[in-house]
Amino acid sequence: MKRILLLGTVLWISLLWANPASCFCGFYVAQGNAKLFNHASKVVMVRDADRTALTMANDYSGEPAQFAIVIPVPTVLQRGQIHVGDRAVMEHLDAYSAPRLVEYFDPDPCLRYEALRSAPMSQGMARKAADSMNSARERSLGVRIEARYTVGEYDILILSAKQSGGLETWLLENGYSVPAGARRVLASYIRQGMKFFVAKVNLGEQQRLGFSYLRPIQVAYESPKFMLPLRLGMVNADGPQELFVFAITKNGRVETTNYRTVRLPEGVDIPEYVKDDFPRFYRAMFTRQVENENREAVFLEYAWNMSWCDPCAADPLSADELRSLGAFWVASPNSGWNPPQTGPQTTFITRLHVRYDARHFPEDLVFQETADQSNFQARYVMRHPWKGEGSCDGIREYRRSVRERRVKEAETLATLTGWDIASIRRKMGGDWSDDPDKPVPWWDRMWKN
Amino acid sequence: MRADSSRPRPPLDPRIYQISVLSGLLIYGLGWLHFDITPGRAALLLSTALLTQYVCTKLWRLPKFDPKSALISGLSLCLLLRTNFAALAVLAAVVTIASKFLVRWKGKHIFNPTNFGLVFLMFLGAPIWVSPGQWGNVAYFGFLMACLGGLVVNRAARSDVTYAFLISFAALQFGRAFWAMQRWEVPIHRMESGALLLFAFFMISDPKTTPNSRAGRILFAAVVTAFAGFIQFGLYRTNGILWSLALWSMAVPLIDRLLPGPQYEWTRPRQKPQTQGVIDEADSSPRHRPLDQPALG
Numbered sequence: 198m199k200r201i202l203l204l205g206t207v208l209w210i211s212l213l214w215a216n217p218a219s220c221f222c223g224f225y226v227a228q229g230n231a232k233l234f235n236h237a238s239k240v241v242m243v244r245d246a247d248r249t250a251l252t253m254a255n256d257y258s259g260e261p262a263q264f265a266i267v268i269p270v271p272t273v274l275q276r277g278q279i280h281v282g283d284r285a286v287m288e289h290l291d292a293y294s295a296p297r298l299v300e301y302f303d304p305d306p307c308l309r310y311e312a313l314r315s316a317p318m319s320q321g322m323a324r325k326a327a328d329s330m331n332s333a334r335e336r337s338l339g340v341r342i343e344a345r346y347t348v349g350e351y352d353i354l355i356l357s358a359k360q361s362g363g364l365e366t367w368l369l370e371n372g373y374s375v376p377a378g379a380r381r382v383l384a385s386y387i388r389q390g391m392k393f394f395v396a397k398v399n400l401g402e403q404q405r406l407g408f409s410y411l412r413p414i415q416v417a418y419e420s421p422k423f424m425l426p427l428r429l430g431m432v433n434a435d436g437p438q439e440l441f442v443f444a445i446t447k448n449g450r451v452e453t454t455n456y457r458t459v460r461l462p463e464g465v466d467i468p469e470y471v472k473d474d475f476p477r478f479y480r481a482m483f484t485r486q487v488e489n490e491n492r493e494a495v496f497l498e499y500a501w502n503m504s505w506c507d508p509c510a511a512d513p514l515s516a517d518e519l520r521s522l523g524a525f526w527v528a529s530p531n532s533g534w535n536p537p538q539t540g541p542q543t544t545f546i547t548r549l550h551v552r553y554d555a556r557h558f559p560e561d562l563v564f565q566e567t568a569d570q571s572n573f574q575a576r577y578v579m580r581h582p583w584k585g586e587g588s589c590d591g592i593r594e595y596r597r598s599v600r601e602r603r604v605k606e607a608e609t610l611a612t613l614t615g616w617d618i619a620s621i622r623r624k625m626g627g628d629w630s631d632d633p634d635k636p637v638p639w640w641d642r643m644w645k646n
Numbered sequence: 647m648r649a650d651s652s653r654p655r656p657p658l659d660p661r662i663y664q665i666s667v668l669s670g671l672l673i674y675g676l677g678w679l680h681f682d683i684t685p686g687r688a689a690l691l692l693s694t695a696l697l698t699q700y701v702c703t704k705l706w707r708l709p710k711f712d713p714k715s716a717l718i719s720g721l722s723l724c725l726l727l728r729t730n731f732a733a734l735a736v737l738a739a740v741v742t743i744a745s746k747f748l749v750r751w752k753g754k755h756i757f758n759p760t761n762f763g764l765v766f767l768m769f770l771g772a773p774i775w776v777s778p779g780q781w782g783n784v785a786y787f788g789f790l791m792a793c794l795g796g797l798v799v800n801r802a803a804r805s806d807v808t809y810a811f812l813i814s815f816a817a818l819q820f821g822r823a824f825w826a827m828q829r830w831e832v833p834i835h836r837m838e839s840g841a842l843l844l845f846a847f848f849m850i851s852d853p854k855t856t857p858n859s860r861a862g863r864i865l866f867a868a869v870v871t872a873f874a875g876f877i878q879f880g881l882y883r884t885n886g887i888l889w890s891l892a893l894w895s896m897a898v899p900l901i902d903r904l905l906p907g908p909q910y911e912w913t914r915p916r917q918k919p920q921t922q923g924v925i926d927e928a929d930s931s932p933r934h935r936p937l938d939q940p941a942l943g
Contacts, residue, residue: 569730
């Protein structure tokens with residue numbers, strides 16, 4: 198009995214240390230960032246306790262005069278709570294946290310030395326449209342203009358309303374094109390006490406400031422509601438919408454509480470040729486994962502304590518950049534003012550990617566910050582085989598292992614993306630004449646024939 | 647198990663069913679839903695729960711070590727508790743099991759053990775979390791769980807609290823959606839939650855910590871729902887049902903006083919009168935029940 202107890206205790210203690218540590222070395226060569234997706238919006242959500250700062254960048258590419266957005270917000274915002282952000286910072290954050298390809302070069306199996314190289318790569322893609330509008334008169338339809346500001350190139354109104362019909366009429370009369378079906382969604386937000394943040398472009402200001410694109414709008418507010426309103430965006434959507442949420446928090450990973458948050462597959466070996474077509478791989482793989490989860494999941498692409506990364510796909514954000522996104526607790530070396538430090542201040546970033554439509558996402562996204570500090574990144578591995586000549590005993594075994602690896606890589610790629618395995622093998626090149634699915638007989642390995 | 651061979655073979659303890667169902671859910675969660683818990687951590691939670699139960703059995707001089715309830719609490723922790731720290735997992739398991747022995751009122755433990763373990767650590771601000779979204783909304787899974795859970799609860803009796811809770815929670819969600827002028831898909835989506843079913847069939851249904859009378863249990867389910875609704879829609883916080891259950895569990899002695907009823911026992915001597923279709927089983931430790939083996943977590 199004593200022996201059993203002792204054995205049990207030893208086992209139990211070993212379980213205490215059963216957290217496997219992982220590490221890797223390699224170079225990032227390709228990223229799949231948010232630009233690869235059409236109809237993509239990016240939101241940076243900084244949250245600590247009830248304080249929230251949102252930075253919203255949408256993919257509007259039409260005439261600035263035609264641009265207008267209506268966003269439900271939990272409170273009436275003061276002038277100081279609204280800001281226009283820097284698109285470059287959002288792009289930096291996107292690049293920093295994007296799924297990526299890492300490449301390794303097999304060492305000479307005879308010499309056993311290592312060679313690592315890298316080559317950066319970038320991609321760009323198209324954008325989409327939103328609502329249209331004009332400015333107008335004030336009028337009582339149960340609609341109240343709580344505030345009116347010009348911030349940067351935007352004219353901003355904060356509206357509260359009693360009835361959706363009145364709000365819809367007001368918006369229509371003021372030149373906003375309100376899509377059919379919006380009334381019901383507006384009604385729901387009005388009932389829940391939400392205000393409406395309405396922004397359009399002030400062309401004069403835009404010319405004066407000299408920006409040729411629309412900069413992200415930022416709002417800061419204090420509210421227990423930790424959510425993102427999706428439903429207005431779905432009213433006039435012609436298909437699924439793509440949303441990237443970059444949550445910046447103090448304590449740990451952010452997840453959705455009313456939808457499953459699923460990690461993207463990661464850390465798998467994929468064929469070398471994907472290097473030249475990584476964006477297509479990422480899109481196909483993401484689409485496949487969305488389908489696998491019945492289009493009802495939110496995907497985790499990155500979760501990391503921003504104080505370090507090894508190696509980083511892009512440089513981590515500077516303290517100034519973090520503060521500009523709303524991370525008010527981060528000490529800034531240039532601002533002259535530093536928040537009082539109570540213990541170590543971490544900045545944890547979570548990158549969530551969701552493809553949503555009205556059918557599969559009936560509710561707005563509701564979030565919670567967890568205490569999870571474990572790191573995660575959607576990373577795909579490419580291994581270049583040793584191409585040199587070799588005459589040692591090990592070369593035969595090495596070539597066999599490369600062949601097996603290629604078989605597996607093709608299968609992995611087919612599973613992840615749904616691509617045809619024959620076409621994958623064709624693109625991978627090399628000799629597939631020997632049936633690639635045929636495993637190497639165990640005796641071949643035993644006697645090294 | 648030295649059962650008296652002269653007696654007819656008793657039906658299985660309902661906790662065996664619960665252990666099977668919870669184990670199945672854990673395997674499904676680990677293998678298919680990729681819960682944020684490793685098999686090693688699950689083993690740590692289970693072994694700590696069993697160890698604590700064993701130590702408490704010795705300390706309180708109980709006649710027999712019964713691993714079933716501890717196993718149920720441990721499995722429930724595996725399904726719900728998430729933390730980066732092994733030490734916190736150990737602490738949670740110890741607090742969960744020890745609460746059955748320490749926090750008692752008139753021969754009943756007050757809190758559902760797992761509920762207490764989770765809420766206690768969250769209340770202290772420990773770095774743990776519960777992921778209500780981890781189950782997703784796959785309908786067939788919900789049905790499966792409801793069926794299995796229904797089986798368990800019916801065997802353990804007191805299924806009235808589960809039904810009362812589900813009905814009142816549905817009324818809350820549909821009522822709220824009606825008020826907020828939302829589409830019906832919204833409350834349906836919320837009702838399709840695996841976390842909700844787990845709570846309804848495996849936590850609030852705990853016969854050892856619910857009120858003794860049927861009226862009391864229905865009242866209990868209603869107030870737990872109401873306060874959970876306040877947490878969800880008034881305070882906009884997560885895990886309203888867990889907080890609410892812990893809060894109202896403290897009112898159970900009062901409810902029992904206002905609406906008295908017979909106390910539930912997992913294993914019941916054959917000669918005792920049956921209430922609410924409770925299973926009958928020969929009690930292997932008659933007369934000596936100072937600390938009933940508590941229920942599921």
